[in-house]
Amino acid sequence: MGEKYALLTGASGGIGIEIAKTLYEHGFSLYLHYNRNRESLDAFIDEYGSSRVHLIQADLSMSDGVNQLLEQIDHPIESVIYNAGKSYFGLVTDMSDDEIKQMITLHTTSPFLLIKKLLPDMITKKTGNIMMISSIWGITGASCEVLYSMVKGSQNSYVKALAKEVALSGIRVNAIAPGAIETAMLSSFSEDDKTLLKEEIPMGRLGNPTEIADVVSFLISEKSSYITGQVLSVNGGWHC
Template identity: 35%
Template sequence: MSRSVLVTGGNRGIGLAIARAFAEHGEKVAFTYRSGEPPQDLVARGCLPVKCDITDPEQVEQAYKEIEERHGNVEVLVANAGINRDGLILRMSDDDFTSVLDTNLTGTFRVVKRASKGMLRARTGRIVLISSVVGLLGSPGQVNYAASKAGLVGFARSLARELGSRNITCNVVAPGWVDTDMSRAVSEQRLAESLAQVPLGRAANPEEIAGVVRFLVSDDAAYITGAVIPVDGGLGMGH
């Protein structure tokens, strides 16, 4: 039987690849997007687009009500939505810092808390949080982003201990450089320097991240929880 799957930030990049992967395997997929139009290929496949800004608790609640009416309680949650506002700390405003944490960390808290209600009643569920190698290694000019992504690790491991007795797993995927709009926005020089530090010598494609996410919510991964899975070409080894 297909499951009710929610992917936040599923309209582009890694989130889009994850939503596509679940749809291709027959799951009932809903995905959130904040602006613009939802990808038409997902809509054509029967996926449910839900406009939602995860920094707004009321929008999160409304999104879940819409999903539950169409697909039932969310059984698989992939918390992917995130933003970055890079800058050196002396030039970083309070808003640059707090807005990134509110989306990447507090926004994740909001969507996970709401999904956990149905999962606890059903005594089963799968949660995957999309972090980053930056949250493990650190990166100059990204103290806000790194803090938010590192916070997801402690969040997930605490949640794994809290919900494990109800057969709910919570794991983290930590991508490195991925070929998305976000990575293409950096200078060619910085990208080349960064990829030179990757043992595999290249960026990942989004589908490679999606494959790991699908594994973590499969029966084959039923005994994995509280794990941080790096998908970074070896960049973060030892961290």
């Protein structure tokens, strides 16, 4: 059996690093994408070695980002986990046109174009796994994160539609919708804010990035071979 390759976008963040560890432990050779934060991926290579790890840089919020990324890939990709993303907290009326365009490109246009380019090889081989790391706000919506809610909702609809289109080709498409996870995305929250947030969550705590990676581990395994077109909430019972 030859090498199997996975592409993970947004690999340098808290959730991304844990997903990278999971993919590595599943035997994948990895293309780990980042935009600015390379340091955490260098630390990953220090721990796991470089023989099965390729670092690739691209800004997927820009119109040429997907082409930049694809130019750095030299192998057929069996699994894609699209984890690249960023949030914006503020009123709709305060967002600039450039901020809106970049958010839509990063979360909607780029994953569509990227997977469009990678699908033909998966279809030929009759195998593949596509996964989006979405958000709870793509399901429930959030005030002051309206655009983020919109683009994450778009990802969820994309998963449901694409799964139906490629199921007969042996390709599975799913999404994970995390709730409040202890990552840099919550860095702007004070400890008091986090305490209040925990009180809203039925399980009484924030999620851990490893708990998202564990769900990825399940969804890329044969144990989930009959699961496709699903948006799996991992949120401690918050906003169920």
